[in-house]
Amino acid sequence: MDAESNTWFVIINPTSGNGSSKKHWPKIKSLLETHLFDFEFAFTTHSKHSTTLVHQAIKNGITNIICIGGDGTLHNILNGIMTQNDFLSSEIKVGIIPIGTGNDWIKTHHIPLDFEAAIQIIKNGVLATQDIGKLVIKNSSKPAVFFNNLAGVGFDGLVVSKVGKHKHIGALAYLYGTLVSLFSFRNFDSKVGLNSEVISGKTLMILIGICKYSGGGMQLTDKPDPFDGLLDVTIAQDFRKFEIIKNLVKLFNGTITENKKVVSLKTKSVTVQFNQENAPYIQADGELIGTGNMEVSLIEKAFSFYTKPPN
CATH class of the missing domain: 2.60.200.40 (Tumour Suppressor Smad4)
Incomplete structure (x- = not known):
């Protein structure tokens, strides 16, 4: 495992929101660049691919992850976090840019659907740690x-x-x-x-x-x-x-x-x-x-x- 990195790893589920994630990725990518995020990214190619991508990112010392997708994408990212052994699960920090069918989890935490507003929340760096x-x-x-x-x-x-x-x-x-x-x-x-x-x-x-x-x-x-x-x-x-x-x-x-x-x-x-x-x-x-x-x-x-x- 590498030392902890300042790089962000962005996981995009291209099928989320009936394909909206893939469609809006160029705009989201541009906004992340505008806000000076240093990031790598990957598109998922199958249902639990997010879990594997999280494991790989954490092995490389990346502890900041951005989820672009819905409740299912976030669920699989969470399972990647909970099944790795390199960091405490609470040390892995997740930002959410929500694009999904139900978008249920974000309703509890009042995370906005607007891309720029969601990115601003991530940039501000205020963390909460919930039960699982x-x-x-x-x-x-x-x-x-x-x-x-x-x-x-x-x-x-x-x-x-x-x-x-x-x-x-x-x-x-x-x-x-x-x-x-x-x-x-x-x-x-x-x-x-x-x-x-x-x-x-x-x-x-x-x-x-x-x-x-x-x-x-x-x-x-x-x-x-x-x-x-x-x-x-x-x-x-x-x-x-x-x-x-x-x-x-x-x-x-x-x-x-x-x-x-x-x-x-x-x-x-x-x-x-x-x-x-x-x-x-x-x-x-x-x-x-x-x-x-x-x-x-x-x-x-x-x-x-x-x-x-x-x-």
């Missing part, structure tokens, strides 16, 4: 997955599985995925263990939040705080199709957590077991992870990023 979730699928050879926004299993996992082909319509893709998923989803049997308590029964979805928004602006957890050292868990129990339709607006305005069939709890870790053969989909930061019994734990103050200065 670690998700392990038990009895699986898959490595742990780290997430910075929200993980979920059940109905929202099915929605994510439907969104992929329709990201070109932006945040509406999540509404489309929700409506399509209504026709095929079945409540599942689950056993959720947290805080020495077990909650069992028919379940619509289980959400484990760190930040506030997911699914193109939905608010599915009660009081998530990326800095409080706790996961915010929502268990939506045994919703019928008509109840989901009736509560669609509440999924977006955050009042779904007030429903009598919704349990909200704070915890450091949570286990989820499925009492059926066909386990539901698991998603993290809008990326499909797989299926199976799982365990999620919190890593406090693990992810450093450039943000707006406090008012």
